[in-house]
Structure formats: C-alpha cells, structure tokens
Amino acid sequence: xYILLVDDEEELVSTLAxxxxxxxxxxxxxxxxxxxxxLVEKNHYDIAVLDVRMPxxxxxxxxxxIKEKVPDxxxxxLTGHGSESDFKEGSESGARFYxxxxxxxxxxxxKLNEALAGTAEGSESR
Amino acid sequence: xxxxxxxDEQTSGHPDAGLAFFGKMCASISHEIKNCLAVISEQNGLxxxxxxxxxxxxxxxxxxxxxxxxxxxxxxxxxxxxVKRLNRxxxxxxxxxxxxxxxxxCAYTVELCSRFAVNRGITLASEGSAHLEVHCQPFAMLQVLxxxxxxxxxxxxxGQTLRLVVTREESGPVIAIMPSLEHTPPAVKSIAxxxxxxxxxxxxxxxxxxxxxxx
Numbered sequence: 001x002y003i004l005l006v007d008d009e010e011e012l013v014s015t016l017a018x019x020x021x022x023x024x025x026x027x028x029x030x031x032x033x034x035x036x037x038x039l040v041e042k043n044h045y046d047i048a049v050l051d052v053r054m055p056x057x058x059x060x061x062x063x064x065x066i067k068e069k070v071p072d073x074x075x076x077x078l079t080g081h082g083s084e085s086d087f088k089e090g091s092e093s094g095a096r097f098y099x100x101x102x103x104x105x106x107x108x109x110x111k112l113n114e115a116l117a118g119t120a121e122g123s124e125s126r
Numbered sequence: 127x128x129x130x131x132x133x134d135e136q137t138s139g140h141p142d143a144g145l146a147f148f149g150k151m152c153a154s155i156s157h158e159i160k161n162c163l164a165v166i167s168e169q170n171g172l173x174x175x176x177x178x179x180x181x182x183x184x185x186x187x188x189x190x191x192x193x194x195x196x197x198x199x200x201x202x203x204x205x206x207x208x209v210k211r212l213n214r215x216x217x218x219x220x221x222x223x224x225x226x227x228x229x230x231x232c233a234y235t236v237e238l239c240s241r242f243a244v245n246r247g248i249t250l251a252s253e254g255s256a257h258l259e260v261h262c263q264p265f266a267m268l269q270v271l272x273x274x275x276x277x278x279x280x281x282x283x284x285g286q287t288l289r290l291v292v293t294r295e296e297s298g299p300v301i302a303i304m305p306s307l308e309h310t311p312p313a314v315k316s317i318a319x320x321x322x323x324x325x326x327x328x329x330x331x332x333x334x335x336x337x338x339x340x341x
Contacts, residue, residue, distance in 0.1 A: 009161050011197055015168040022175050053157065056247040056284055080160035081153070101160045102167035 001116055002044065005029040006036045006062065007051035007078060019105055025112065033057035033065070040066050045073060047115050049099075049108070052079040074115045078103070143313060147269050148219060154241055155212045162205040169197045211237055218264040226267065228258045228299055232290040235271040242276070247284030250275065254292025258299045260338045262321045270323065270336070273314035274303050281308045291333070302333035310334065 003020070005013040005027055013029035020027040028043065030036040033054060039045075048066060050059035057065075063075050076097045097111045173194050180186040215238065232252040243250045271290065278288040282305075289304040310325055318325065322339045 009165055011165045011201075012161070012168055015165075015172050019168070019172055019175055022179070053245060055244045080157040101164035103164060105171055 001025050001046050003027045004039060004045040004048045008054050023109060033062040040069055047074045047112055049076045052077050076111055076115055151215055158208050159205060162201045166198050166201045169194050218268055221264055223263055225259045225261055226264055228292040229254050229256055231267055232292055239272055239275045246279050248282050249287040251287055252290045255294060258292055258294055260299055266317050266321055270314055270318045273311055277307045277309055277311055299338045301336040304333045306331055307334040
C-alpha cells in the first residue's frame, strides 16, 4: 500500500508517515495542496489522506484536483471536529471515511485497509 | 464564510448575532487546539513505537527521544498561547464598557483572525499609534473588527495583505482598514453605530475608516 498524507501541520504528517512505515505502509507527505499535486504527478498512490481545512486549497478541492489526474485514487479525510457541512460535502464528493484529530493510528490503518479493499461504505470515525 | 453577504446573512439572520459570533470564534480556536493535540498524540505514539523497537533490540538514540520531548513542549507552549487568546476572547463578553487601547485590540483581532487569513492565503497586519484609548464595548468592538476583516477577506485574493491602522485625526481616534472595503456588512455597521462609531472612506478611497465619536 502506498499512501499520500496531506496536512499543513508538518510534524503531524511527517510523524504519521514514519509510524506507518513501522507498520509496513509506505507513506509520503505534503504540507500543501501544491506539494501534494507535485507528488501525485510523480508517484502512484493508492489512497490520499487529506486534512479538510488547509490553507488556500481545502481538502475537498484538492480531492477534486487529484481525481482529475488519478480517477481511481481513494480518499480519507482528517478533520478537527467534523462539522455537518463537512460530512455532507465530503460524502457527496465520494470521500470514504472521516477521521477525527487526534488520530488513533490503529483506526487509520484499519480504514486504510478497508479503503484499499473497497469493501466498506463511507463512515465517520470519532 | 466566503462573502460579506454571507457574513451578514449568518449574523443578522441569527436570533442572537453576538452569540453566533462567539460560537464561530470559539469553534475556530478549538480547531487550532485540536491540531496541537493531534501533534502531541503522534509524538507520543512515535515514542511508544520507538520504545517497542528498543525492546526488540533496536537501540533508541537519545537525540530521537529529545526531539520528541521538545516537540511536545513546543506544542504545549503553542496551546498555552491559544488558550490565553481564548480566555481573553471569553472575557471580552463579560465587560460592558471599558477603556481599550486601539492598537492592542487591533493586534488582538489580527491574532484572532489569523487562521481565517492563513486559510485564504491572506496576510494580516496591525499598525499604529500606541496608547490611543477609547471607551467602548470590547466584545462589540471585536465583532466590528472581525466583521470588517471578513468583508476584506471576501474581496481579497491569495497573497494580499489586509491592514488595520490606528491613527489620531483632528476629530479623534480612527481605525483605517486597508485596502478599503467594497462592502461593509449592515450588521457590522449597526453594531458599530450602537457604540457611536461611524464608517467612512478616505478621500482617495484607499481605506475604510472607523471613527470614534466618543473618546
């Protein structure tokens, strides 16, 4: 499994990537939509984990931009609280899961596996 | 919130615009706290992972442990600043009228709105004369200033700078919002009017001015 983590909190995504590496999940990270799009051009990721609220370009908008380049990529969103409008917008856009911050890594790994298998319906995890 | 009209709709349409403003600002601050907690949680998780690897025979370098400890300390300090900002905001609502330093409240407003600005790629700045005090309602004043900045966000594009500049004119203290607002939400004007503040534009239209008719 090869994943892309995108969040403007560098310490969060870099640490997450390292911890996923310990679990044999290869992860790259980006702190902006621009960086993420550059990485998507170069690598083929199975899943992108995106923060909903990022500077300049939101996670939702980034998802649409990535989908134009890689239509089969799957998405998981990270959110601070998960407002109703966020869930609605994400579900309509085809997001598979929402994970609340702070994350539980075992939950992220479980959702990554489910998203990759494509067996589960979209849901939220708090 | 994307446009000044939306701000108007959200605040003036709410049965209690002040409460709506309070809720929106607190929600935004709580997002910032969540980010700090998320980083601390990951650093703690990383420490646990490294300890587990150590138990399996892979030595844990002291520098790694120190880096994690430092990161947690940095996040705690960051959270402390955020909570102080939240505390000041909460107390702004329990004081009816008081003397406030305009430069100080403008700097504080910039701090409060920094997350909204960063999300739009906009830079905020406050400038101006020190110790220009006016008698007003701190919470309502924040509503007015945040409302103005949000109207400014709606007309600005990424890379632009919005400024709050405090000056003294012949008529009294003034806060200039630069560049000038194309649209000042009526709800904001109405709150300002209740404190005796007046909106106008500079002669050449480069700034929107908030004038204090009460000293």
